Amino acid sequence: MTTIRDWQVGQSLPEVTLPPVSRLDLIKYAGASGDYNPIHTIDEEAKKAGLPGIIAHGMWTMGNLAKLFTPYYEEGFVQDYFVRFQSMVFLNDVITLKATVKEKGDKTIRFDVAAVNQHGKDVVKGEVLFSLYE
Amino acid sequence: MYQHDIGRRSTKVKNVVERGAVKKFAEAIGDPNPIYWDEETGKRSRYGRNIAPPTFPRVFDYGVIEGLKLPAKGLIHGEQRFHYERPLFVGEELYCYAEVKDYYEKQSSMGLLGFLVIANNGEDPDGNLVFTSTSTIIMNEAVRKAMSV
Numbered sequence: 001m002t003t004i005r006d007w008q009v010g011q012s013l014p015e016v017t018l019p020p021v022s023r024l025d026l027i028k029y030a031g032a033s034g035d036y037n038p039i040h041t042i043d044e045e046a047k048k049a050g051l052p053g054i055i056a057h058g059m060w061t062m063g064n065l066a067k068l069f070t071p072y073y074e075e076g077f078v079q080d081y082f083v084r085f086q087s088m089v090f091l092n093d094v095i096t097l098k099a100t101v102k103e104k105g106d107k108t109i110r111f112d113v114a115a116v117n118q119h120g121k122d123v124v125k126g127e128v129l130f131s132l133y134e
Numbered sequence: 135m136y137q138h139d140i141g142r143r144s145t146k147v148k149n150v151v152e153r154g155a156v157k158k159f160a161e162a163i164g165d166p167n168p169i170y171w172d173e174e175t176g177k178r179s180r181y182g183r184n185i186a187p188p189t190f191p192r193v194f195d196y197g198v199i200e201g202l203k204l205p206a207k208g209l210i211h212g213e214q215r216f217h218y219e220r221p222l223f224v225g226e227e228l229y230c231y232a233e234v235k236d237y238y239e240k241q242s243s244m245g246l247l248g249f250l251v252i253a254n255n256g257e258d259p260d261g262n263l264v265f266t267s268t269s270t271i272i273m274n275e276a277v278r279k280a281m282s283v
Contacts, residue, residue, distance in 0.1 A: 018164065025162075025164075028161065028162040029162045029163070031158070031162070032155070032158045032159045032161070032162035032163075032193070033159065033162070033192045033193055034192075034193055035192070049207065049208070058211045058214070059189060059192055059211070059214065060162070060163065062189055062214060063159075063162070063163035063165075063187065063189040064163050064164055064165075066163070066165075066187060066188050066189055067163065067164065067165040067167070067187075069188075070165055070167040070169065070187075071167070073169055073179070073180075073181075073185065073221070074179065074180055077218060077220065077221045078188040078216070078218060078221075079217070079218050080215070080216065080217050080218070081188050081189075081215065081216040082213070082214070082215040082216075083213065083214055083215075084212065084213050085210075085211055085212060085213070085214070133180070
C-alpha cells in the first residue's frame with residue numbers, strides 16, 4: 001500500500017475523474033448537506049437567478065476533492081483545506097480531481113489541489129495541509 | 135455596510151456528529167471509504183472509531199447571529215477554508231457557533247463588490263476548539279441594494 005510520506009515535491013496523487021454531474025448528484029448533496037438553495041436543483045429557479053441552468057454546490061465539488069486524501073487517514077489528517085471557487089459546474093460536466101505535493105515538512109505535507117472541468121478549466125483551486133502523525 | 139457586524143457571534147448550539155448523517159454525506163460526495171461508516175473499520179483504525187469527512191461541518195447548526203441581515207438571493211460563495219485540530223469523531227458532541235470575522239469592499243470589473251467573512255466554529259464539551267470553517271461570501275452592488283436595510 002502506498003503511504004502519503006512517499007510522495008515527493010512535484011509528484012501528484014492518483015487523479016480521479018468523476019462521472020458526468022447529474023441532477024441526482026445535486027439532489028443527494030442538497031439532502032445530505034441541508035443546502036436547499038434551488039439554483040442547484042430546480043431549472044426555473046436557476047434561470048430566474050440569471051444562470052443558464054442549475055449549477056453544482058461549490059461545496060459538493062470541494063467535498064469530492066477531499067476524497068483524494070481519504071486513503072491516508074492512518075498516517076495523518078487534513079489540518080487545513082482552502083479553496084477558491086473559480087467557475088461554475090453545470091450538469092453533465094466531467095470533473096477531474098487533482099493534488100500535487102507542493103512542500104514537505106517534518107510533520108506536514110502541503111498540496112496544491114484542483115478540480116478541473118472537461119475544458120481544462122479550474123473550477124475549484126486551493127491547498128491542503130496534511131498533518132502527519134509521529 | 136457590514137462593518138458594524140464584525141465581531142458579532144451566535145449563541146453556541148449543541149450538535150452531534152450523527153452516524154447516519156455522516157454516511158449520507160460521504161455517499162453524497164462519492165467517498166465510499168469505510169472509515170466513515172463501517173464500525174469494524176473504525177475500531178481497527180488509529181482513531182478507534184469512525185470519523186467524518188473534512189467538509190462535513192456544513193451540516194451543523196451554528197445558531198443565528200443576532201442582527202445580521204443577509205440577502206435571500208444572489209450570494210456568491212467565493213472561498214472556503216477548514217482548519218482542524220483533529221478529525222471529527224462519529225458520535226461526539228460539538229458546540230457550534232458562527233462569528234462575523236470581516237467585511238471589506240473591493241472595486242472590480244463588475245463594480246464594487248462586498249466580501250463578508252463568516253467563521254463557523256466547533257468546540258468539544260470542554261471548550262477546546264476542534265475546527266473552524268471560514269466562508270467568504272461575495273455580494274455585488276445590486277444584491278446589496280435589493281436588501282435595502
